[in-house]
Amino acid sequence: MKHRLQASPEIVRAYRDLFVNRLAHTLQFRPPHPEAGRYYRPLRDGKPVPLSLDTIRRHLEGDLTFGLYAINPKTQRCRWVAIDADYDTALEDLLTLQWELRKDGVEAALERSRRGGHLWIFFAEPLLARDCRVYIYNLAVRLKVPVKRGGLADGIEIFPKQDTLGPNEFGNALRGPLGVHQAAQKRYWFYSADYTFADQMGYLARLKKITAAEMQSFVRGLEMPSEFQPPKIDPRPYRPPADGRNEFRILDHVKVRRRRGRDYWTQCPSCAQQGRDKCGDNLAISISKPTMYKCWAGCSAAMIRAALGFPIRRSATR
Helix, strand or coil: CCCCCCCCHHHHHHHHHHCCCCEEEECCCCCCCCCCCCCCEEEEECCEECCCCCHHHHHHHHHCEEEEEEECCCCCCEEEEEEECCCHHHHHHHHHHHHHHHCCCCCEEECCCCEEEEEEEEEEEEEEEHHHHHHHHHHHHHHHHEECCCCCCCEEEEEECCCCCCCCCCCCECCCCCCCEECCCCCCCCCCCCCCCCHHHHHHCCCCCHHHCCCCHHCCCCCHHHHHHHHHHCCCCCCCCCCCCCCCHHCCCCCCCEEEEEECEECCCHHHHHCCCCCCCEEECCCCCCCCEEEHHHHHCCHHHHCCCCCCCCCCCC
16 A cells, blocks of 8 residues: 555554544545545444544554544543644645744644645643634634635634533544545645654654643633624523514424534534535524524525525515
């Protein structure tokens, strides 16, 4: 196999200690599967299969490719933040972020990807996901780096994508570095180091890791920028229209996957139509007012309604 490289037990353990924050993971379908490169969650008896040292070895040696989850729901903390960019000016924006992070004393590692790159930031100890996200989102806004959200197709994506997770939730996985992408059949390396496991892991080990005290100094006085905060939910209980008019009710058309906080979460019909949202957690629906819903991958209400076969009429009033 052209991608076959040997990963020593020391390299495998170093990889685990740097990248793995929880044992749940995803796997890419392999050729000749028609969905090669897409992810699924490996299950055994209905429960997630834990990530093992042998699985990490096989990932590095090219036998399989896994995706990693950032947040451990037991602690709401993560070992790293990764910034994914895959649009025309992706590398330019990632280099801008890398340069600005360096001014804070943060050494971020830039990894190649199929259509752009990933910028990885590592911590000396697991840090609260919320603080990590507040820091990076504010940095992106200050530098005018686009962040992918509703109405904006191109922009960076920040992992983790959630502040917190429930005990049976996973969040969004990102391809584990240094493996072989099963769709492209190509291995992507970190810049700034020779293309061997020893050199790559040695480079990553030497990077300065952010401490808890440093993160607290970075986010002191900061909140999540207003444009990225979840929509405010009317605390009053929902009551259907008194005049009995026929109102679109999204809960009549989707199956709720889970409840978290003040929202239901489920698969976005528009994302599903496009072959996305395999984990089924892009669409949030207000519990107290279910006429309020939002796709966190950016699909509009019109796109969601159209995917369900109930397009918004031009004459409809808001």
